[in-house]
Amino acid sequence: xxxxxxxxxxxxxxxxxxxxxxxxxxxxxxxxxxxxxxxxxxxxxxxxxxxxxxxxxxxxxxxxxxxxxxxxxxxxxxxxxxxxxxxxxxxxxxxxxxxxxxxxxxxxxxxxxxxxxxxxxxxxxxxxxxxxxxxxxxxxxxxxxxxxxxxxxxxxxxxxxxxxxxxxxxxxxxxxxxxxxxxxxxxxxxxxxxxxxxxxxxxxxxxxxxxxxxxxxxxxxxxxxxxxxxxxxxxxxxxxxxxxxxxxxxxxxxxxxxxxxxxxxxxxxx
Amino acid sequence: xxxxxxxxxxxxxxxxxxxxxxxxxxxxxxxxxxxxxxxxxxxxxxxxxxxxxxxxxxxxxxxxxxxxxxxxxxxxxxxxxxxxxxxxxxxxxxxxxxxxxxxxxxxxxxxxxxxxxxxxxxxxxxxxxxxxxxxxxxxxxxxxxxxxxxxxxxxxxxxxxxxxxxxxxxxxxxxxxxxxxxxxxxxxxx
Numbered sequence: 001x002x003x004x005x006x007x008x009x010x011x012x013x014x015x016x017x018x019x020x021x022x023x024x025x026x027x028x029x030x031x032x033x034x035x036x037x038x039x040x041x042x043x044x045x046x047x048x049x050x051x052x053x054x055x056x057x058x059x060x061x062x063x064x065x066x067x068x069x070x071x072x073x074x075x076x077x078x079x080x081x082x083x084x085x086x087x088x089x090x091x092x093x094x095x096x097x098x099x100x101x102x103x104x105x106x107x108x109x110x111x112x113x114x115x116x117x118x119x120x121x122x123x124x125x126x127x128x129x130x131x132x133x134x135x136x137x138x139x140x141x142x143x144x145x146x147x148x149x150x151x152x153x154x155x156x157x158x159x160x161x162x163x164x165x166x167x168x169x170x171x172x173x174x175x176x177x178x179x180x181x182x183x184x185x186x187x188x189x190x191x192x193x194x195x196x197x198x199x200x201x202x203x204x205x206x207x208x209x210x211x212x213x214x215x216x217x218x219x220x221x222x223x224x225x226x227x228x229x230x231x232x233x234x235x236x237x238x239x240x241x242x243x244x245x246x247x248x249x250x251x252x253x254x255x256x257x258x259x260x261x262x263x264x265x266x267x268x269x270x
Numbered sequence: 271x272x273x274x275x276x277x278x279x280x281x282x283x284x285x286x287x288x289x290x291x292x293x294x295x296x297x298x299x300x301x302x303x304x305x306x307x308x309x310x311x312x313x314x315x316x317x318x319x320x321x322x323x324x325x326x327x328x329x330x331x332x333x334x335x336x337x338x339x340x341x342x343x344x345x346x347x348x349x350x351x352x353x354x355x356x357x358x359x360x361x362x363x364x365x366x367x368x369x370x371x372x373x374x375x376x377x378x379x380x381x382x383x384x385x386x387x388x389x390x391x392x393x394x395x396x397x398x399x400x401x402x403x404x405x406x407x408x409x410x411x412x413x414x415x416x417x418x419x420x421x422x423x424x425x426x427x428x429x430x431x432x433x434x435x436x437x438x439x440x441x442x443x444x445x446x447x448x449x450x451x452x453x454x455x456x457x458x459x460x
Contacts, residue, residue, distance in 0.1 A: 004356070026353075026355060026361040027355060027356060028353035028354060028355050028356075028361055028381045028384075029353055029361060029363045029365065032353075032377070032380075032381070033365070069363065069364060069365045071364050071365055071366055072364075212364045214334075215334055215350075215361065215362045215363060215364070216363065219335055222335075242364075243347075244333070244334050244347055244350060244362050245334060246333075246334065248335075249335065
């Protein structure tokens with residue numbers, strides 16, 4: 001219990017000093033990740049951790065990298081991308097100009113997957129993808145678009161299951177242990193820092209993808225973020241969440257309809 | 271009796287062991303039974319369907335932020351960690367695999383032990399890795415009851431053996447004995 005109070009206090013001070021708000025993150029996971037950060041840095045108490053983080057901004061940056069989850073892959077959940085291709089892309093194609101927000105883009109794998117999907121549908125040139133994340137370092141990696149070559153086998157299999165139409169190897173160049181993604185995919189992607197817990201809407205979009213981000217938030221923050229998405233979507237805009245996420249806790253849940261209930265793709269109806 | 275939840279970790283060879291334990295628990299079994307069964311990440315709900323056909327208790331996949339209730343068998347979704355929050359609800363996480371496993375038995379057991387403390391029963395069944403060993407230690411450290419399937423009775427003995435090797439397992443039982451024990455607990459609760 002004391003642990004709980006100390007952690008809460010630490011997160012409050014971080015919010016006060018740096019403007020990063022982790023106070024409404026789901027506690028079991030953030031607590032574990034904070035303890036993990038303490039272990040690898042030989043910090044023995046939350047109080048000591050507070051002293052380090054509040055004084056040393058570089059330590060705080062490392063802290064943000066550790067406590068935010070940056071695990072992702074290309075075409076993660078292939079049936080989801082298949083559904084996007086079949087149920088959403090044809091409707092996006094009716095817009096002269098397509099704006100998409102990938103919120104919580106992490107190291108970029110899902111952003112590039114989406115870019116590939118748009119390219120194969122002939123829509124990439126009239127689309128802009130805004131990829132945002134709280135974590136600067138992840139954004140930097142996303143911008144570079146360089147991934148481990150050893151992952152490409154899995155991504156190729158995901159791509160095929162997702163209904164890919166080309167040879168996946170056309171989209172990257174292998175060099176030593178790395179795969180450099182085709183630069184042309186990046187042309188219409190804008191990478192920037194955005195913090196879902198505190199920042200506001202910054203544009204109007206035809207589609208918002210936010211997959212496996214809400215699970216780290218408590219119900220209140222989930223609801224606020226979905227309201228933010230609602231406000232940022234055009235009428236009949238699409239919202240895509242992670243496989244196990246839902247609109248259940250959102251005030252605005254009644255203003256969305258189902259496009260694909262299983263793949264968690266919604267449409268703004270109100 | 272004081273117990274409030276049962277957590278089970280199981281990997282290779284799990285279906286038979288789980289069926290043996292769960293199929294005779296009555297529909298109104300007073301405790302929640304929360305299970306990590308390692309499985310392929312493409313397999314979304316087959317396990318729940320198969321187990322529901324065999325069990326009298328309600329069987330479902332744990333949902334994000336769902337309140338935990340007695341009389342229900344919850345399975346962790348494929349490719350997500352399952353954690354328990356202080357208010358006795360679930361949360362999910364995609365963070366890195368722990369012991370090459372996602373979901374990880376250790377993660378569930380550790381977070382469950384923090385919430386249920388000495389009112390928790392932790393069970394490790396058949397499997398060919400060592401996931402759950404650290405989790406069993408966490409449960410023991412908080413006064414919970416720890417059980418491992420008898421490795422001689424397990425299709426894959428490595429996982430229960432790893433738990434036993436920590437020295438934190440209170441009893442080593444066969445599937446049949448684990449089932450009887452869980453039934454016994456329920457009688458004492460009512």
